[in-house]
Amino acid sequence: MPKVIVVTSGKGGVGKTTTSASFSSGLALRGNKTVVIDFDVGLRNLDLIMGCERRVVYDIINVINGEISLKQALIKDKNCDNLYILPASQTRDKDALNLEGVERILNELKESFDCIVCDSPAGIESGAFMAMYFADEALVVTNPEVSSVRDSDRILGILAAKSKRAVDGLEPVKEHLLVTRYAPDRVEAGEMLSVTDIQEILRIPLLGVIPESETILQASNSGTPAIHLEKSDVAEAYKDVVARFMGEEVPMRFITPEKKSFFKRLLGGL
Amino acid sequence: MIREEPAFKIKNANFPLFVVHIHTTDFDKLKSELEKRLHQTPDFFSNAPIVLGLAAIADSGCTPDFSGLVAFMLSLGMRAAGVVGGSLEQCDAAVRAGLGLFPDTPTRPSPLAPPDQDEPPTKSTQPLQPELPGFEMQTEKTLERNESEKVSPDDDIQSIQPDDPSTEPHFRPTLVIDKPVRTGQRIYAKGADLVVLAIVNAGAELIADGDIHIYAPMRGRAIAGAHGNQSARIFVQRLEAELISIAGCFQVFENGVPENVRGKPAQVYLDGSRLIFQTLPG
Numbered sequence: 001m002p003k004v005i006v007v008t009s010g011k012g013g014v015g016k017t018t019t020s021a022s023f024s025s026g027l028a029l030r031g032n033k034t035v036v037i038d039f040d041v042g043l044r045n046l047d048l049i050m051g052c053e054r055r056v057v058y059d060i061i062n063v064i065n066g067e068i069s070l071k072q073a074l075i076k077d078k079n080c081d082n083l084y085i086l087p088a089s090q091t092r093d094k095d096a097l098n099l100e101g102v103e104r105i106l107n108e109l110k111e112s113f114d115c116i117v118c119d120s121p122a123g124i125e126s127g128a129f130m131a132m133y134f135a136d137e138a139l140v141v142t143n144p145e146v147s148s149v150r151d152s153d154r155i156l157g158i159l160a161a162k163s164k165r166a167v168d169g170l171e172p173v174k175e176h177l178l179v180t181r182y183a184p185d186r187v188e189a190g191e192m193l194s195v196t197d198i199q200e201i202l203r204i205p206l207l208g209v210i211p212e213s214e215t216i217l218q219a220s221n222s223g224t225p226a227i228h229l230e231k232s233d234v235a236e237a238y239k240d241v242v243a244r245f246m247g248e249e250v251p252m253r254f255i256t257p258e259k260k261s262f263f264k265r266l267l268g269g270l
Numbered sequence: 271m272i273r274e275e276p277a278f279k280i281k282n283a284n285f286p287l288f289v290v291h292i293h294t295t296d297f298d299k300l301k302s303e304l305e306k307r308l309h310q311t312p313d314f315f316s317n318a319p320i321v322l323g324l325a326a327i328a329d330s331g332c333t334p335d336f337s338g339l340v341a342f343m344l345s346l347g348m349r350a351a352g353v354v355g356g357s358l359e360q361c362d363a364a365v366r367a368g369l370g371l372f373p374d375t376p377t378r379p380s381p382l383a384p385p386d387q388d389e390p391p392t393k394s395t396q397p398l399q400p401e402l403p404g405f406e407m408q409t410e411k412t413l414e415r416n417e418s419e420k421v422s423p424d425d426d427i428q429s430i431q432p433d434d435p436s437t438e439p440h441f442r443p444t445l446v447i448d449k450p451v452r453t454g455q456r457i458y459a460k461g462a463d464l465v466v467l468a469i470v471n472a473g474a475e476l477i478a479d480g481d482i483h484i485y486a487p488m489r490g491r492a493i494a495g496a497h498g499n500q501s502a503r504i505f506v507q508r509l510e511a512e513l514i515s516i517a518g519c520f521q522v523f524e525n526g527v528p529e530n531v532r533g534k535p536a537q538v539y540l541d542g543s544r545l546i547f548q549t550l551p552g
């Protein structure tokens with residue numbers, strides 16, 4: 001059964017698009033035929049993170065308006081064979097999306113893809129609503145700070161009340177918690193919420209923790225999803241996330257401060 | 271099979287009514303003041319049924335001459351339909367004079383609102399939160415619960431609507447919520463108790479016309495007795511609420527819930543106009 005997975009958060013700037021890019025790449029690397037859709041109409045970003053911005057000719061709004069076929073709008077990813085990108089429009093706004101159009105696109109994509117990842121815009125308005133409405137599963141991206149957690153809580157409430165699965169009385173949307181920008185040493189210093197704190201409030205299963213890292217910025221600027229940056233913590237963490245999503249048992253990493261070696265401690269002391 | 275339409279149906283209905291609270295046993299004075307008042311607005315009542323509020327003279331030992339009073343009021347266009355809040359003798363006399371007896375819970379003037387005030391307790395002594403359903407309809411004109419009240423059609427609101435209200439006029443099943451109540455969600459148990467079995471997060475709102483029970487951490491807002499039921503209570507397994515309100519008396523916790531009940535199983539009830547927080551045996 002093809003799966004529709006929404007990457008959402010409520011709050012902006014927590015790492016939804018970064019996660020969408022790496023998560024969909026990870027699914028594709030594991031052999032799933034995957035498409036990632038940018039729902040942030042008007043503030044198109046996913047194509048930049050995926051490094052395909054110069055290949056965008058048509059977008060999701062053209063498909064919704066029936067101006068072109070879906071195939072014409074899909075862009076093949078440069079890193080993974082199994083991955084396609086459906087970009088958002090930069091010149092329109094979110095009102096150009098409608099539920100019928102989105103449903104038609106998703107149904108068509110379900111015929112040839114295993115995983116459909118929807119990159120939600122921030123907020124709880126129509127764009128975010130369109131992205132989540134048809135979801136089977138949801139990745140709720142949260143930063144370890146109170147406002148992000150509260151916004152995620154709000155999004156979870158909306159998923160439970162307004163998604164198609166909720167409206168139709170089907171099995172509820174499967175929720176996954178993804179904590180990003182996590183800095184274990186700052187958690188230990190009491191400057192950040194811990195994963196336990198976040199789970200205490202949100203009470204949904206933890207899919208993974210992505211450590212705070214400078215490599216994310218590098219990856220974004222170079223148009224390469226972070227999961228492709230070999231040997232970085234972030235890439236490892238995203239691979240773990242994908243593995244867990246596929247049902248593998250992988251122990252949590254990057255949630256405790258790195259043990260400093262004798263030399264580092266010595267240098268740090270200087 | 272064709273069912274014959276019955277000749278009548280009994281249905282529960284609620285109408286707005288005026289209550290004339292009587293504050294004196296000097297009925298000549300009452301009559302002259304009524305006359306004076308209605309002289310200015312003779313069509314004010316225009317045959318609308320009214321209820322005589324006797325709570326203020328219930329303990330006076332004086333039994334009014336209801337027949338005379340009713341006849342006098344009729345001459346002013348006021349049709350007395352019944353009495354509320356009187357002593358046994360007064361009620362007896364009212365029935366003999368052909369008046370009805372109204373149950374005296376919701377409209378009875380309480381110690382919170384002395385009978386000389388026109389405002390209900392929720393309005394007179396406590397500031398209001400106008401966005402909360404249940405507060406805006408509480409007026410002296412409302413007899414019992416106002417069934418016609420509309421809740422704003424926000425999708426996040428869940429309210430219970432029994433199929434046929436005529437069969438159970440004053441009883442609605444408890445609303446039971448077994449999923450987390452998240453920020454921005456509002457649960458309203460209309461005319462009923464509310465039981466929540468999962469966490470209630472900050473920014474979530476529980477409203478019930480009856481009691482509220484939360485068998486989980488409670489971090490949001492709980493509003494019991496939203497229609498003015500002062501005997502409503504709130505029971506919480508772990509009290510970390512942002513706001514607690516009973517019958518319009520509310521308390522916010524800017525610096526957290528008081529130390530002695532914080533994070534503990536507790537109940538909250540109303541004593542006069544004061545909210546009492548009491549820990550429960552864990």
